[in-house]
Amino acid sequence: MISTPSDSGRVSDAPSDNWVYRVLPRGAWPYAQLARWDRPIGWQLLMWPCFWSAALAANVGAAAGSFDWPRFLLHLFLFFIGSVAMRGAGCTYNDLVDHDIDQAVARTRSRPLPSGRITRRQAKIFLALQALAGLVVLLQFNLFSIGLGVASLLIVAIYPFAKRFTDWPQFFLGMAFSWGALMGWAAAFGTLALAPVALYIAAIAWTIGYDTIYAHQDKEDDALIGVRSTARLFGEKTRQWLIGLYGLTVALIALSFWLAGVGVIAWLGLAAAALMLAWQIRSLDIDDPVQCLALFKFNHVVGFAIFLALAIAIPFA
Template structure:
């Protein structure tokens, strides 16, 4: 299936050029690596951080550092399942993607990968994710499998609600529950507060991301929080980020962990303020840069967790 030149405007493809895929990967593998978004690590960072938050905060509660083994497992799982999620999303959205400038050159929409080939890749990536999950303990396995319902429904949310970003938050932050369960063998209230804070965080960063597509989304009838909020985006971001900071503070307060955890939360709050107050919602490049900067949000909060675990 080729991109429709009447609906997909050139010049805004989201596929990077000159990445390691172009330099080192065999030509026949490149469309599949791009389909799994292996040239764009921001997605798996955002999927991995909540897992590390859960595992890390559970360890910090015992004045310990998180298990490196668990962290590596979550890294592998995040890369695999982010790739699986993107592949599934592109299968479901292949007809929409041809009509959106940023996505028209994606492998399935452009015809570089067939739907059958995409399903085969999806199965392979899910098997990697399953291999990781079965090593995390019974409670974590059950919690992890429950997330599949959220993942399966996500691509359809933009068709029925202006808040698919909220559903993405439910999905992407599930790892906070899995991480806590993997570290402790049970669920706990701190994990829930991490999860709720993560949902608010995702509402913020994915709304920023959605502003890149708002013109195309409006034309083809796809919904997003960017379209719903419009010029009210910045005050909404402030509200989302206040909720995130509040919930993450509560997670530390009820664990409890050493007060140095708050250093991470405070640094996150400063970064959130910079994002919300300097965002230009009509500048695609600024929206993408602000979205990508959220990898530092994860790093700052996790650093606070590590400091608390080391000093507790």
């Protein structure tokens, strides 16, 4: 008898050899799957705008002679923990909202809630614990950042419902996932400026682009059950839309760099990221789910390249 992902305690849309299954006891697997600990790409993509913003602010601070390495590294650590916690909380909330939809989609049917391996009550308790962890992290920042972080919860609450009333749910995801582009700067200066706002809008465009690629995996099931997405909206014109979205991403990051006055090293990182985004567009086959997932995950490298260049530029600011 062939074991299904649900029978094995695993899910069909994550690697079966993930550390979760090697390290955690079997009873903890459903919770790890709810939080997507077996799929780190989510918290990585949530984290990079935070890191970009913190490093952008650090370049400005270093140029003004007021940069503090220990404080910068502490902020990065807090953003890492916060990204893991809040991404997990967001995914748990999303799975609670999408319980019925996940049962109807082949890729998500083996997840803990639709497969019955965890109850809704257990999921809600786990959601609360992750949100509490995120709150503890948020409280380590200044009052302005705390208020800004709380404000993001409205967008987070709306996102799981967006696919029911708009063809642009990826825009709502972008607003939520890109919030860190504001938070890093706010944590450093206790205020906002045009540079992080430009970075925020750039990150939204980037998110819409990479999540459109991701959504092409589910477009057939989405069409059957009436779930809306930019993948379905763009269809065969996805490549043209990506040229616009990724082009806007690069242009607005460049604007934020110019406003912040970063050095040449940061610009070289942005150039490398632009080439990576262009390669994604050129390579994309919207009818190949395996490739769509691989290209989506590759955006982790794009995010890292931009951050690394900004971080290296700090001592030379």
